[in-house]
Amino acid sequence: MARLTNSPRFALDPMLPQRFVVERLWRETADTFTVKLEPVDKTADFAFAPGQFNMLYVFGVGEIPISISGDPADNTALLHTTRAVGTVTKAMSRLKPGDMLGLRGPFGSNWPVLEAGGHDIVLVTGGIGLAPLRPALYAILAQREKYGKVVLLYGARTPEDILYKKELARWRAHFDLEVHVTVDRATESWRGNVGVATTLIRRAPFDPQDAVAMICGPEVMMRFTTQELLRRGVDSSRIFVSLERNMKCAIGFCGHCQFGPQFVCKDGPVFALKRVEKLLNTWEV
Amino acid sequence: MYKQTIDELLVRHSFFAGLDPRVIELIAGCGLNEKFSAAGYLAREGQEADKFYLIRHGTVALELRAPGQGPLTIETLQEGDILGWSWLFSPHRWQFDAKALTLVRATAFDGVCLREKCEEDHDLGYEFMKRFAGIMIARLQATRLQLLDLYGTAD
Numbered sequence A: 001m002a003r004l005t006n007s008p009r010f011a012l013d014p015m016l017p018q019r020f021v022v023e024r025l026w027r028e029t030a031d032t033f034t035v036k037l038e039p040v041d042k043t044a045d046f047a048f049a050p051g052q053f054n055m056l057y058v059f060g061v062g063e064i065p066i067s068i069s070g071d072p073a074d075n076t077a078l079l080h081t082t083r084a085v086g087t088v089t090k091a092m093s094r095l096k097p098g099d100m101l102g103l104r105g106p107f108g109s110n111w112p113v114l115e116a117g118g119h120d121i122v123l124v125t126g127g128i129g130l131a132p133l134r135p136a137l138y139a140i141l142a143q144r145e146k147y148g149k150v151v152l153l154y155g156a157r158t159p160e161d162i163l164y165k166k167e168l169a170r171w172r173a174h175f176d177l178e179v180h181v182t183v184d185r186a187t188e189s190w191r192g193n194v195g196v197a198t199t200l201i202r203r204a205p206f207d208p209q210d211a212v213a214m215i216c217g218p219e220v221m222m223r224f225t226t227q228e229l230l231r232r233g234v235d236s237s238r239i240f241v242s243l244e245r246n247m248k249c250a251i252g253f254c255g256h257c258q259f260g261p262q263f264v265c266k267d268g269p270v271f272a273l274k275r276v277e278k279l280l281n282t283w284e285v
Numbered sequence B: 001m002y003k004q005t006i007d008e009l010l011v012r013h014s015f016f017a018g019l020d021p022r023v024i025e026l027i028a029g030c031g032l033n034e035k036f037s038a039a040g041y042l043a044r045e046g047q048e049a050d051k052f053y054l055i056r057h058g059t060v061a062l063e064l065r066a067p068g069q070g071p072l073t074i075e076t077l078q079e080g081d082i083l084g085w086s087w088l089f090s091p092h093r094w095q096f097d098a099k100a101l102t103l104v105r106a107t108a109f110d111g112v113c114l115r116e117k118c119e120e121d122h123d124l125g126y127e128f129m130k131r132f133a134g135i136m137i138a139r140l141q142a143t144r145l146q147l148l149d150l151y152g153t154a155d
Helices: A087-093 A127-142 A165-173 A219-232 A273-280 B006-012 B021-029 B111-120 B122-147
Strands: A018-027 A032-039 A053-058 A062-067 A078-083 A100-107 A121-126 A150-156 A178-183 A212-216 A239-242 A270-272 B031-036 B041-043 B051-057 B060-066 B070-077 B097-100 B104-110
Touching (some): A032 A087, A053 A078, A053 A087, A062 A087, A078 A087, A078 A127, A121 A127, A121 A219, A127 A150, A127 A239, A165 A178, A212 A219, A219 A239, A219 A273, A219 B122, A239 A273, A270 A273, B006 B031, B006 B051, B021 B122, B031 B041, B070 B097, B070 B122, B104 B111
Parallel strands (some): A121 A150, A121 A212, A150 A178, A212 A239
Antiparallel strands (some): A018 A100, A032 A078, A053 A062, A239 A270, B031 B104, B051 B104, B060 B070, B060 B097
16 A cells, blocks of 8 residues: 655645635534635635645634545535534634635645555544545545445434435445444434444445555544454555644644654644554553 | 255354354254344343344344333344343343344344253353353443543533
């Protein structure tokens, strides 16, 4: 499996935000939303690779890293999905069409979508982790013939917390994409799976000798997911995880996101498991 | 159409992997194929647990009833899953309802018969204990992760 590369693309100083206008903002669930941005400078290029993130700056409030959740092939829309949980994201969730944001990016490494050609693909995700994986799925579906089986395993807290419900329903209708959703806590009307996402791995239809796995979710969930994938026979060199740390500069200067010898902003957020598996089990890091 | 025998089903299932052919034959002899319509019950909480199931098709919900809340689904089980260990442990009563969410085809194994065999043959009993302990550990681990509320908000 080829090594991940990151491809920062800066027309300007990477610390200088570019102005973007909120074209639309909509609720995904009770506490998550997607914001659609367009650049003030219409000539600006905002191409990105699946898995990369931008630093979004709500003027006068603060700047935070948010993964890009849209289609990398669609150069008319830049989408970010996040949870309204902190000062900045709560302020962001109140933005209206026409409001302005500062944006730096894209930053970081990407999912190995091209390198995974010819293999079965297993995407395992939980909660808001579906957002950073969605661009990878778009890219895979755009060139579906290049891959073997493609499986999406998604865990959410409750049925109400499931992201991108309509899109999941559309994906389910694909004859060449297996989508399995589970929730930790069911409501009375829920007729789907109940249990953690890791329980879906055992019966998911992919060839463990051939599959490339991409995982995004809370770190505990990713740890147990990797264990389950390894138990099923997926080689650790073909497992990739997206990590999250406190990122500030996004270019490896400030050191806030240091993870052992690496910076999550610059060397990640997507890592080959082999590169980080010891650190994931080191309490002090 | 070819129909798989219970012996063949057991030989191919990871839960029974490595068991002596005589034991497979013994277990298969205690097995009976059953069919449940959607919303039918494979087991009811509090009733005598005299069997366990190997689910061959469909989805089963493990449910608890709470006053005023209706049934709460704790977990769902699918094709290939083993359902029920209460037959092996005193007081041999089901701890949950097990409801078919779809048409369910399952092989039911006579727990009373197997329990007697386990008492007579402790090697067999130890094998069953180890294998059911493996399922219990996996379900406990999954339940712990569920309890962590991993996808909840950080604040």
